[in-house]
Amino acid sequence: MIGEYLENLVNLVDAYYLQIFVNIGIAIILALGLNLVTGVTGQLSLGHAAFMSIGAFTGGILTIKLGMPFSVNLISSGLMAAFFGVLIGFPILRLSGDYLAIATLGFAEILKVILLNLDITNRALGLSVPLPNTPIPLPIYVWLTVLLVIAAMILIQNSRFGRALRAIREDEIAAETMGINTTLYKIQAFAIGAFTAGLGGCLYAHFIAYINPSDFGFSKSVDILNMVVLGGLGSIPGSVLGASLLTAAPEFLRFMERYRMLVYGALLVFLMIFRPNGLLGGVSVRQLVCKALGIKPRPRQSLSTDSNMEGRRVK
Amino acid sequence: MPLLTMERVSVRFGGLVAVNQLDLEVRQGEILALIGPNGAGKSTVFNLITGIYRPTEGTIRFREEMINDKQPHDIAMRGISRTFQTIHLFNELSVFENVLIGAHTQGKSGLFGALGGFLPAKRREERSLASLARECLELVQLDSKTEELAKNLSYGEQRRLEIARALAVKPSLLLLDEPAAGMNPQEKKELMELIRQIQASGISILMVEHDMKFVMGLSDRIVVLDYGAKIAEGLPEEVRFNPAVIEAYLGKGVSGQC
Amino acid sequence: MFWQQLINGIALGSTYALIALGYTMVYGIIQLINFAHGEIYMVGAFAALVFVMIFKMNIFLAMVLAMAVCLLMGVVIEFIAYRPLRRSSRLSALISAIGVSTFLSTLVLLIFGADAKGFPDHVFPVVQIHIGSAEISSLQLLIIGISALLMLSLEFIVHHTKIGKAMRATSQDYTTAALMGVNVNLVISFTFALGSALAAAGGVLVGIYFNAVSFNMGLMAGLKAFAAAVLGGIGSIPGAMLGGVLLGVVEVLGVAAGYSSYRDAIAFAILVGVLMFKPTGLLGQKIQKKV
Ligand SMILES: Nc1ncnc2c1ncn2[C@@H]1O[C@H](COP(=O)(O)OP(=O)(O)OP(=O)(O)O)[C@@H](O)[C@H]1O
Ligand SMILES: [Mg+2]
Numbered sequence: 001m002i003g004e005y006l007e008n009l010v011n012l013v014d015a016y017y018l019q020i021f022v023n024i025g026i027a028i029i030l031a032l033g034l035n036l037v038t039g040v041t042g043q044l045s046l047g048h049a050a051f052m053s054i055g056a057f058t059g060g061i062l063t064i065k066l067g068m069p070f071s072v073n074l075i076s077s078g079l080m081a082a083f084f085g086v087l088i089g090f091p092i093l094r095l096s097g098d099y100l101a102i103a104t105l106g107f108a109e110i111l112k113v114i115l116l117n118l119d120i121t122n123r124a125l126g127l128s129v130p131l132p133n134t135p136i137p138l139p140i141y142v143w144l145t146v147l148l149v150i151a152a153m154i155l156i157q158n159s160r161f162g163r164a165l166r167a168i169r170e171d172e173i174a175a176e177t178m179g180i181n182t183t184l185y186k187i188q189a190f191a192i193g194a195f196t197a198g199l200g201g202c203l204y205a206h207f208i209a210y211i212n213p214s215d216f217g218f219s220k221s222v223d224i225l226n227m228v229v230l231g232g233l234g235s236i237p238g239s240v241l242g243a244s245l246l247t248a249a250p251e252f253l254r255f256m257e258r259y260r261m262l263v264y265g266a267l268l269v270f271l272m273i274f275r276p277n278g279l280l281g282g283v284s285v286r287q288l289v290c291k292a293l294g295i296k297p298r299p300r301q302s303l304s305t306d307s308n309m310e311g312r313r314v315k
Numbered sequence: 316m317p318l319l320t321m322e323r324v325s326v327r328f329g330g331l332v333a334v335n336q337l338d339l340e341v342r343q344g345e346i347l348a349l350i351g352p353n354g355a356g357k358s359t360v361f362n363l364i365t366g367i368y369r370p371t372e373g374t375i376r377f378r379e380e381m382i383n384d385k386q387p388h389d390i391a392m393r394g395i396s397r398t399f400q401t402i403h404l405f406n407e408l409s410v411f412e413n414v415l416i417g418a419h420t421q422g423k424s425g426l427f428g429a430l431g432g433f434l435p436a437k438r439r440e441e442r443s444l445a446s447l448a449r450e451c452l453e454l455v456q457l458d459s460k461t462e463e464l465a466k467n468l469s470y471g472e473q474r475r476l477e478i479a480r481a482l483a484v485k486p487s488l489l490l491l492d493e494p495a496a497g498m499n500p501q502e503k504k505e506l507m508e509l510i511r512q513i514q515a516s517g518i519s520i521l522m523v524e525h526d527m528k529f530v531m532g533l534s535d536r537i538v539v540l541d542y543g544a545k546i547a548e549g550l551p552e553e554v555r556f557n558p559a560v561i562e563a564y565l566g567k568g569v570s571g572q573c
Numbered sequence: 574m575f576w577q578q579l580i581n582g583i584a585l586g587s588t589y590a591l592i593a594l595g596y597t598m599v600y601g602i603i604q605l606i607n608f609a610h611g612e613i614y615m616v617g618a619f620a621a622l623v624f625v626m627i628f629k630m631n632i633f634l635a636m637v638l639a640m641a642v643c644l645l646m647g648v649v650i651e652f653i654a655y656r657p658l659r660r661s662s663r664l665s666a667l668i669s670a671i672g673v674s675t676f677l678s679t680l681v682l683l684i685f686g687a688d689a690k691g692f693p694d695h696v697f698p699v700v701q702i703h704i705g706s707a708e709i710s711s712l713q714l715l716i717i718g719i720s721a722l723l724m725l726s727l728e729f730i731v732h733h734t735k736i737g738k739a740m741r742a743t744s745q746d747y748t749t750a751a752l753m754g755v756n757v758n759l760v761i762s763f764t765f766a767l768g769s770a771l772a773a774a775g776g777v778l779v780g781i782y783f784n785a786v787s788f789n790m791g792l793m794a795g796l797k798a799f800a801a802a803v804l805g806g807i808g809s810i811p812g813a814m815l816g817g818v819l820l821g822v823v824e825v826l827g828v829a830a831g832y833s834s835y836r837d838a839i840a841f842a843i844l845v846g847v848l849m850f851k852p853t854g855l856l857g858q859k860i861q862k863k864v
Contacts, residue, residue: 044664046671091849097663098606102799103848106841109796113838152430159429159437160422160444167416170405177365178484179391179420188426218792222675229668261679268672272665273657 003135010137018139020251022207025142026200027243031227032153032236033196038225039233040157041189042169043093044101047108048224051081051194053216054111055201057121060129060211070134070141074202081198082191084111089190093183096172108221115213126212129205142203149196153236156192165189166234219261226264229271232278237285242278316379317342318488318519319364319395324373325543326363333359335543337373341488346510346520348530351540352563357523358400360540361490364521365397366390377488392420396484398477400492400523404465410476411461414448417483421447451479455509471502475509482513489513491522495529507533531555539563576707578829579822584713584782586821587720591775592798593805593813594727595647595768601744601808602764604663608670609650610772611795612677615788617643617773618780619681622690632696636777640770647769648762656758674792682788689787697781716778723774724814727767731810736763744808793837797824800844806857815855 010018034048055077062073092103115121132138156162164185167175176182205211227246231238246264250256256263271278319341326334334356341347349357362368364375366387375382382390396417405413422444424437431437452458455475460468465476474494481489494510495503503526510533514520524530530537530551537554539547541563547554554560592614599607620642624635654673658666697715701708731737736759743750743760751757779794780786797820805816820840827839847854 038664042664044667092845095848095852098604098667099848099852101667102606102803103845105796106800106845106848110838110841110845113835117834155432156426156429159432160419160424160441161426161429163412163416164419166408166412167405167419170408171403173367173387174399174403174405175416176387177367177391177397178417178480179388180416181386181388192426219675222671225668225671258683259679261675262683265672265674265676265679268675269654269669270672272661272669272672273654276661276665 003137006135006140007137010139013139020248022139022142024244024247025139025146026204026207027224027227027247028146028240029142029149029196029200029203030224031231031239031243032149033193033200034224035228035231035234035236035239036153036156036165036196037189037193039228039235039239040162040169041165041186043186043190044097045104045190045193046101046218046221046225047104047106047111048193048197049216049218049220050104050108050111051085051197052201052204052220053115053211053213054081054084054194055198056205056211056216057115057127057201057213058198059202060127060205061120063130063132063206064127067133070132070136070206073132074141074145074199077202078195078198081201082195085191085194086187089187089194093186093190105218105221108216108218112213112217121213124212124214126210126215127205129209129211131209132206138203138207142207145199145203149199150236150240157236161185161188169234223264226268228278229268230278232281232283235278235280235283238278238280241280318378319521320374320376321360321364322374322376324363324370324375326359326368327371333543334363334370337540337543337545339538339545341519341521342536344514344517344519345535346514346522346533348534348537349521349523349540350525350527350530350537351546355540356543357540358492359543361397361492361521361523364390364490365395391484391486394485394487395490396481396486396488397490398474398481398492398494400496402473402477404473404476404480406464406466408465409461410452410457410463410465410468411448413465413476414451414479414483415444417451417480418444418447418485420484447485448483451482454482454512455479456505470497471499474498475506478509478513482518486518488519488521491520491524493523493525495524495526503529527555574706574829576705578825580707580709580713582822582825583818584716584821585825586801586818587717588775588779588782588817589794589798589801589821590814590817591720591723591771591778592794593801593817594724594810595772596799596802597805597807597810597813598740598744598764598768600802602740602747602761603655603659603666605655605666605670606799607655607765607768608667608795609654609673609677610768611791611793611798612674612681613643613647613650613769613791614772614776614779614794614798615681615786615791616646616677617769617776618786618790619685619690619776620773621777622692622780622786625692625696632692632777632781636774639777640773643773643776644766644770647765647772651762651765656761674795678788678791685788687788689785691784691786692781712782716782719774719778723771727771727810730767736760740764796844797837797840800840800847802854803844803852804847804854806854808858809854809856812854812856 030048030052034045037043037045058080059073059077062068062076088107092100095103116124121127164180167178167180168182168185172182227242228239230246231242250260317340321337321339324334324337325332349360351357359368363370366385370383377393377395405416422440424440428437449458452461455478457472457476457479465473468476478494495506498506507529510520534551536549537551538545539554539560546559546563547557592610595610596607599605617639620639621635624630624638625632650673654669655666658669697712700711731740739755739760742755743757747757798817801816801820802813804820805812820843823843824836824839828836
């Protein structure tokens with residue numbers, strides 16, 4: 001009943017734009033998860049797509065084998081990815097900086113090879129994923145998830161937990177001496193990042209309807225990293241903007257289709273040198289909104305609620 | 316009963332014995348100064364107490380409990396906090412947030428608390444952490460700079476911010492590594508006053524400092540370190556004229572201003 | 574059988590070692606994982622291919638020229654993409670390196686297309702030489718020989734020349750070296766030059782060995798070589814050589830034991846294992862961070 005109504009609503013949107021919208025939504029979910037790990041906590045992960053693949057295959061297989069209700073399926077996919085996040089994070093998060101980055105990459109590649117060799121993932125042939133078992137149209141699911149993830153990220157960044165993550169990014173030794181269990185917090189951040197990647201992967205699998213382990217390789221991880229870096233590491237609005245821009249650009253700029261990766265590569269170098277804070281780094285969105293509306297921003301209380309909406313320089 | 320006891324603690328880095336069979340006691344409520352020439356091992360002692368380095372041998376006890384093998388965050392939770400010789404602030408965060416992070420030990424909510432951040436109990440916790448942070452900032456007179464980024468403060472302000480951050484941990488033992496370094500005489504005077512105030516609030520202090528006037532004027536007792544080993548210990552006036560101490564400093568070309 | 578695989582492994586491993594040297598030298602000096610290093614190796618292979626196919630050059634001349642091309646490229650990349658970031662965080666530099674890597678592989682893809690290219694058959698005469706039950710091809714001998722020669726030259730440069738001494742000083746202690754009047758910029762450029770030339774040689778040798786040169790050969794080889802460098806102990810030149818050869822041997826033996834579809838995972842399993850259990854690698858030194 002409600003499903004039918006929503007279905008009609010979604011059908012009002014042109015199919016081509018709808019597809020772009022959904023892709024943007026999925027990209028935002030992925031970017032926000034990586035932003036928490038890399039932007040907020042400062043732990044460079046080069047294997048974000050691997051967690052996406054876990055979500056995609058978990059979701060796909062659950063739909064194929066069990067025909068599970070999609071909402072249960074979606075959460076299971078996220079949890080499965082988070083489980084792997086903890087499993088992988090536990091041993092490697094002791095490593096610092098570039099070693100960590102390489103280890104995430106290593107694990108991602110190992111996982112890809114394993115998925116390419118399992119029967120349940122249909123090896124290198126990939127899986128066709130049937131329609132999800134839900135009356136609610138997928139685009140609505142995607143955007144509801146986007147909103148929930150954004151809300152969760154805002155809450156996280158404005159909490160004692162989020163502060164601890166930023167402390168780790170800024171100075172791990174000082175964070176430890178302030179009583180922050182850095183290993184535990186890093187693992188938690190990693191698990192949340194993996195969880196959201198799992199959500200994104202599950203949504204992606206059901207939207208695209210076909211998944212192959214090779215789709216979730218290193219270049220996918222770099223794609224997501226690009227979105228976060230472009231928007232401004234650590235900035236939630238930045239990640240949303242970065243994901244939207246980089247997903248939409250190839251659709252609207254024809255030349256981008258062929259030269260996409262070329263532009264992305266150059267962009268990363270360019271951004272690091274000339275604008276390491278990304279597009280929205282150091283920009284307070286609240287102040288911009290206030291200015292646009294012509295109101296004077298409330299004087300900041302000390303307990304500011306959005307001091308961390310601003311992207312921070314990479315540490 | 317002493318607050319902190321180190322018994323025959325040594326640490327080696329490769330061939331170098333940075334701390335050698337050190338016995339050290341910090342008593343409740345006192346200001347104990349740890350002095351010695353450059354490279355004597357003073358900062359290493361701090362790193363041992365705060366769990367950043369592990370002793371090669373010996374035991375460290377805090378309130379009777381062995382803390383040798385505890386992680387730095389565990390040790391902070393037990394009530395030891397510190398400042399660093401080379402400033403370790405959260406540079407890209409605001410002054411206020413730096414201190415709020417110091418107040419981490421005084422809060423409880425973790426990941427799930429964060430997701431319930433809109434609940435009254437959580438908001439109450441945030442408010443109490445914020446007011447603790449504000450108190451600490453007022454104490455070091457940085458309450459007018461709460462929104463500045465830590466990296467934009469002057470050197471003396473950064474040193475005071477480190478102290479505020481360490482106080483927000485609500486320690487019973489505070490370690491200060493060269494708190495007066497790089498300060499002008501006026502700032503030093505204010506800092507002395509501040510440290511006395513901290514002591515008066517019931518916090519015991521272990522301090523490393525090269526400025527002898529500062530040390531003599533402030534400390535209840537002094538321990539002198541040379542080549543990682545203790546060469547003297549006692550009241551300021553005893554240590555000042557101890558031949559071994561004079562020898563250690565003069566032999567190395569007077570690095571402190573005695 | 575075992576000896577045969579060992580020979581194959583050493584030949585493959587020598588090429589990993591050639592690439593690993595570049596990673597280890599750069600890391601030793603500026604603590605950067607030069608992510609673009611694998612692409613330099615790939616470009617080296619393409620450069621030689623162009624010299625052989627279009628300019629009809631002898632393979633050895635082509636290889637030397639390819640090394641020269643990559644040497645320049647390495648220096649230019651460092652200058653454009655890393656030097657401006659030397660004072661920034663290591664994360665920025667690493668991201669920039671990933672950017673360079675993506676850029677180069679896409680550029681080659683756009684120019685040469687996605688299909689693997691091969692060297693002409695006659696480019697190097699292949700004869701099999703029997704040693705007991707195993708046989709070694711002239712090509713494998715060439716690979717092992719050239720790799721050994723290049724590595725010996727590197728050892729010579731690092732230990733017996735003035736610039737080599739400056740390199741070692743800089744990797745010991747960057748700041749002190751700079752204060753003592755070492756021209757650090759020159760040392761860094763020189764390090765990139767050396768590493769890139771070696772990687773190019775590796776690329777050419779692998780291109781001939783597998784008779785395949787493709788735009789995406791750099792990523793995997795680069796990562797494996799990095800694994801080799803970590804295995805040997807990052808920052809250590811003999812470590813990179815040892816790690817490369819070991820990794821090659823293990824990989825070939827693994828494939829021979831029937832794990833061919835897990836081939837690429839072997840290197841990463843080693844990488845992750847070393848990082849977790851002995852991050853200093855076989856020959857690296859433990860450094861406790863000073864606080
Ligand atoms: N992590 C480490 N690895 C190797 N050596 C170290 C390490 N930490 C300290 N040292 C060495 O231990 C010795 C003592 O150093 P420490 O920093 O404790 O001296 P200090 O008394 O604080 O000197 P200063 O007055 O200059 O601060 C020095 O020789 C130092 O080089
Ligand atoms: Mg010191």
